[in-house]
Amino acid sequence: MEVEKGHSVKQEASTNSVVYPSKVGLELLIPFFLIFGIAIVLSFEKSSLISVIVQFGIMFAFMALFFSISYEVTDDVLTVTTFFFIKKSILIKDITRIVESNNPLSSPAASLDRLEVYYGKYSSTVISPKDKAGFIKHLKSLKPEITVKMKKGQE
Template sequence: MEEGKLHSNQEGNKVVYPSKVGLELLVPIILIFAILFVSTFEKASLTGVVLQFGLMFGFVALFFSISYEVTDEVLSVISFFFIKKNILIKDITRIVESNNPISSPAASLDRLEVYYGKYSSVIISPKDKMGFIAHLKRLSPSIQVELKKKKQ
């Protein structure tokens, strides 16, 4: 069974692909908050400590809230539980493997750039990249896929 389907929530024809969470992005954020917390610990009030933990929790929750829902017609990119971007699958032209660090709804640098429409794209990082790509290709066989060659 594909990893994306193992961790998916299926309602009718909807499959949810969780984002891969990369330590290369998560660890620096936690370290920054830890350094800020330690450096202000003696001077911090209870309100300041609660605020710092709240901000850190918010950033970490953001990482784990990113997911990608695929239905028969729409790819929905969901971040922070309620921000949703819908892309018609028939508008997707190609998917390119990427390590582009640009800000995007992707919690890892192991990414895919999904091109749609005439000039639009979104960078995502599904945990099960190959299952995600295969699912979209089944729905729209005209999608071109460009994967990086693996070093052997």
């Protein structure tokens, strides 16, 4: 199996597993740092050490969230991992289509450059793999019937 840079491959028994890290977008990081930066500076002015520590703790938790999101594809399952231990499994046989999206709604995606994965009858999840093309190619190799709709010039 050919794997590009940035992916980790695990081989267990007879199952190949490729982990696709989430893309982390500056469009989400910059406002995040501005908001927390202003709050921390204001906390320093009030000389509230506890407030500064709490702010840094919250900022660290959000950073851990951003950089812990990943998408693992095995022969049968797409597993979305958030915060290192929160996992959502989607059977690949249930995936019907993948649509490129910029939907800003809360999702396990650390970028606004997103894919919406539809599965089952009415379910979907929005994700943001760093290597969207490789991710889609991998899923289509496992289930060729998956319909993919990308924005102009990217199909």
